[in-house]
Amino acid sequence: xxxxxxxxxxxxxxxxxxxxxxxxxxxxxxxxxxxxxxxxxxxxxxxxxxxxxxxxxxxxxxxxxxxxxxxxxxxxxxxxxxxxxxxxxxxxxxxxxxxxxxxxxxxxxxxxxxxxxxxxxxxxxxxxxxxxxxxxxxxxxxxxxxxxxx
Numbered sequence: 001x002x003x004x005x006x007x008x009x010x011x012x013x014x015x016x017x018x019x020x021x022x023x024x025x026x027x028x029x030x031x032x033x034x035x036x037x038x039x040x041x042x043x044x045x046x047x048x049x050x051x052x053x054x055x056x057x058x059x060x061x062x063x064x065x066x067x068x069x070x071x072x073x074x075x076x077x078x079x080x081x082x083x084x085x086x087x088x089x090x091x092x093x094x095x096x097x098x099x100x101x102x103x104x105x106x107x108x109x110x111x112x113x114x115x116x117x118x119x120x121x122x123x124x125x126x127x128x129x130x131x132x133x134x135x136x137x138x139x140x141x142x143x144x145x146x147x148x149x150x
Contacts, residue, residue: 027103081114
């Protein structure tokens with residue numbers, strides 16, 4: 001069983017806060033792994049995508065699944081949406097996300113929805129998540145970071 005399948009199994013019975021987004025965790029994870037296989041993803045963005053993949057796998061992240069169960073994926077989903085938005089902005093095309101997304105809902109509005117719900121999903125943990133993953137340093141190392149949607 002690969003991580004995608006394990007993730008689907010882990011969230012299958014979840015009923016609770018933000019379950020509509022929690023159920024999409026496997027699809028967000030798959031988006032990230034698909035992006036790494038896409039030749040259009042610039043080399044400078046690959047470490048950022050890799051950080052978001054690693055964050056999904058870490059058991060003791062900012063909102064740990066070990067403590068919160070499947071609800072703990074809200075920070076992973078936020079980071080994925082944040083990174084996906086960075087990729088879309090820096091590559092300059094929506095298609096890179098749309099063509100790598102296997103979910104049923106349209107990915108661009110979904111990413112925007114997650115970013116708009118930042119405060120409700122993760123509270124004031126954004127900077128802590130970015131610092132924990134090193135994404136803050138990756139983003140400040142070159143390309144300008146677009147303003148937060150929240």
